[in-house]
Amino acid sequence: MKTLARIWPRLAIWGPPVVLGGVGLFEIWVEPIFQPPPSFPGPVGVHTVGVLVLVAGLSVRRRAPGVALGAVLADLLLEWAYGPEVVSLPAFVGMLVAFYSVGAHRDLRGAALRLGAGLLVLLALDVVDVARGHGTVLDATGEYPFVLVVWGAGVAVRNMRLRASDLEDRVGLLARERDEKARAAAAQERTRIARELHDVVAHSVSTMVLQASGARQVLRSHTDEADDAMRSVELTGRQALRELRRMLGILRTDDRPSLDPQPGVADIELLVARMRDTGLPVELEVSGAPPGLAPGLDLTAYRIVQEALTNVLKHAGRVETSVRVTFDVDALDLLIHNSGPTPRPTSNGGDPGHGLIGMRERVALYDGSLRARPDDDGGGGFTVHARLPLEGERA
Known part of the structure; x- marks a missing residue:
């Protein structure tokens, strides 16, 4: 079956001309030996040339169906010139194959023009035959239904082929659009994960570094304070590990969602407490009735405050800082302000603008x-003010 599928395209091209040419040459050269007189009246050499023209024309019927039709009609005219009473089987079948090829391999206008030209040739031969008394009108019109049917079949096959090609193009286009959407979704997810990892690592590591630095400075003189600072380092590290495990769990192949709760506005108070443990003097003010927030917005508000406080520690140091969370009717307002020096370069060479992005x-x-x-007062303070609309984002 595989072998047949592999060789079928060549068989479809060369099968008709080879078979019809073989039958025609058999009738010219072999059949008269056993059943005289010959089916082909006239010189055998002339009729041999006619059969070879038919074979050559049908061999290019897909690339040049008009040439194929012309070659077949030329052989038909040659036979008619020597024997108008009968048409050979190769010439009749070759004519049908040529008309089918015209319909199947040309656009509708070109196919119709070639059909009309071929029918005019046949009609002229039939008129001459009837005028000479070689047949009746009914006999003369017998081939036209066959011609019209095979030509129409060719047109139908071409239309189906075009529709199939159009469907393949559409499927290919949809597949490309699907792949592009998948790549875009993957890129968005990578960006989201990278942003989450940055928030977790930048905040936690900065806090742990500052706490460890403070503990080292008072390790010998104030052991209790150093112990509290190291305990805070341990607590911050454990929380960072939990969040990192949760984020990395998203990348696991089993796609099981993490059940750990995401931090939100309600956790800002605990965040502020941890920042105080690092030595950052920060005050928290919450006003308004907190509504139930959608998880995404809840997490976003927490991350904004977390990043802003982390930036204060990294770029301004332990300066007076205030956090104000205001629940308005239609928006959540976050204001983080610190007094003190302007942001300074970080000791580890970090980019002070990355968190703002x-x-x-x-x-x-x-x-x-x-x-x-x-x-604007030139005192060196810095303000982060975020306003998040609540419309459609309440839980």
């Missing part, structure tokens, strides 16, 4: 607004 991306997801810039 993450905050802007989070706020943009909810059509919110973010303002992060130094204070």
Whole structure:
């Protein structure tokens, strides 16, 4: 079966001309030996040339169906010139194959023009035959139904082929669009995970470094304070590990969702307490009735406050800082302000603007607004003000 499927395209091209040519040459050269007189009246050499023309024309019927039709009609005219009473089987079948090829391999206009030209040739031969008394009108019109049927079949096959090709193109286009959407979704997910990892690592590591530094400074003089600082380092590290495991768990192949709760606005108070443990003097003010927030917005608000406080530690040091969380009717307002020096380069060479980019991306997801810039009074303070619309984001 596989072998047949492999050789079928060649058989479909060469089968008709080879078979019809073989039958025609058999009738010219072999059949008269056993059953005289010959089926082909006239010189055998002339009729041999006619059969070879038919074979050559049918061999190119797919690339040039008009040439194939012309070659078959030329052989038909040659036979008619020597014996108008009968048409050989190869010439009749070859004519039908040629008309089918015209319908199957040309556009409708070109196929119709070639059909009309071929019918005019046949009609002219039939008129001459009837005028000479070689047949009746009924006999003369007998081949036309066959011609019209095979030509129509060719047109139908071409239309089906075009529809199949169009469907393949559409399927290919849909597949490409699906792949592009999958790549875009994967890129968005990678960006989200990278943003989460940055928030977790930047905040936790910065906090742990500052706490460890403070503990080292008072290790010998104030052992109790050093012990509290190291305990805070341990607590911060454990929390960071939990969040890292949760984030990395998203990448597991079993796709099982993590059941650990995400931090939210309700956890900002605990966040502020941990920042106080690092030595950052920060005050928290919450106003308004907190509504139930959608998980994504809840996490975004927490991450904005977390990133802002982390940036204060990294770039301004232990300066007076305030966090104000306001629940308005239609929006959640976050204001983080610190007094003190302007942001300074980090000791580890970090980019002070990277965290702000993450905050802007989070706020943009909810059509919110973010303002992060130094204070206008020139005192060195810095303010982060985020406003997140609550419409459609309540739990």
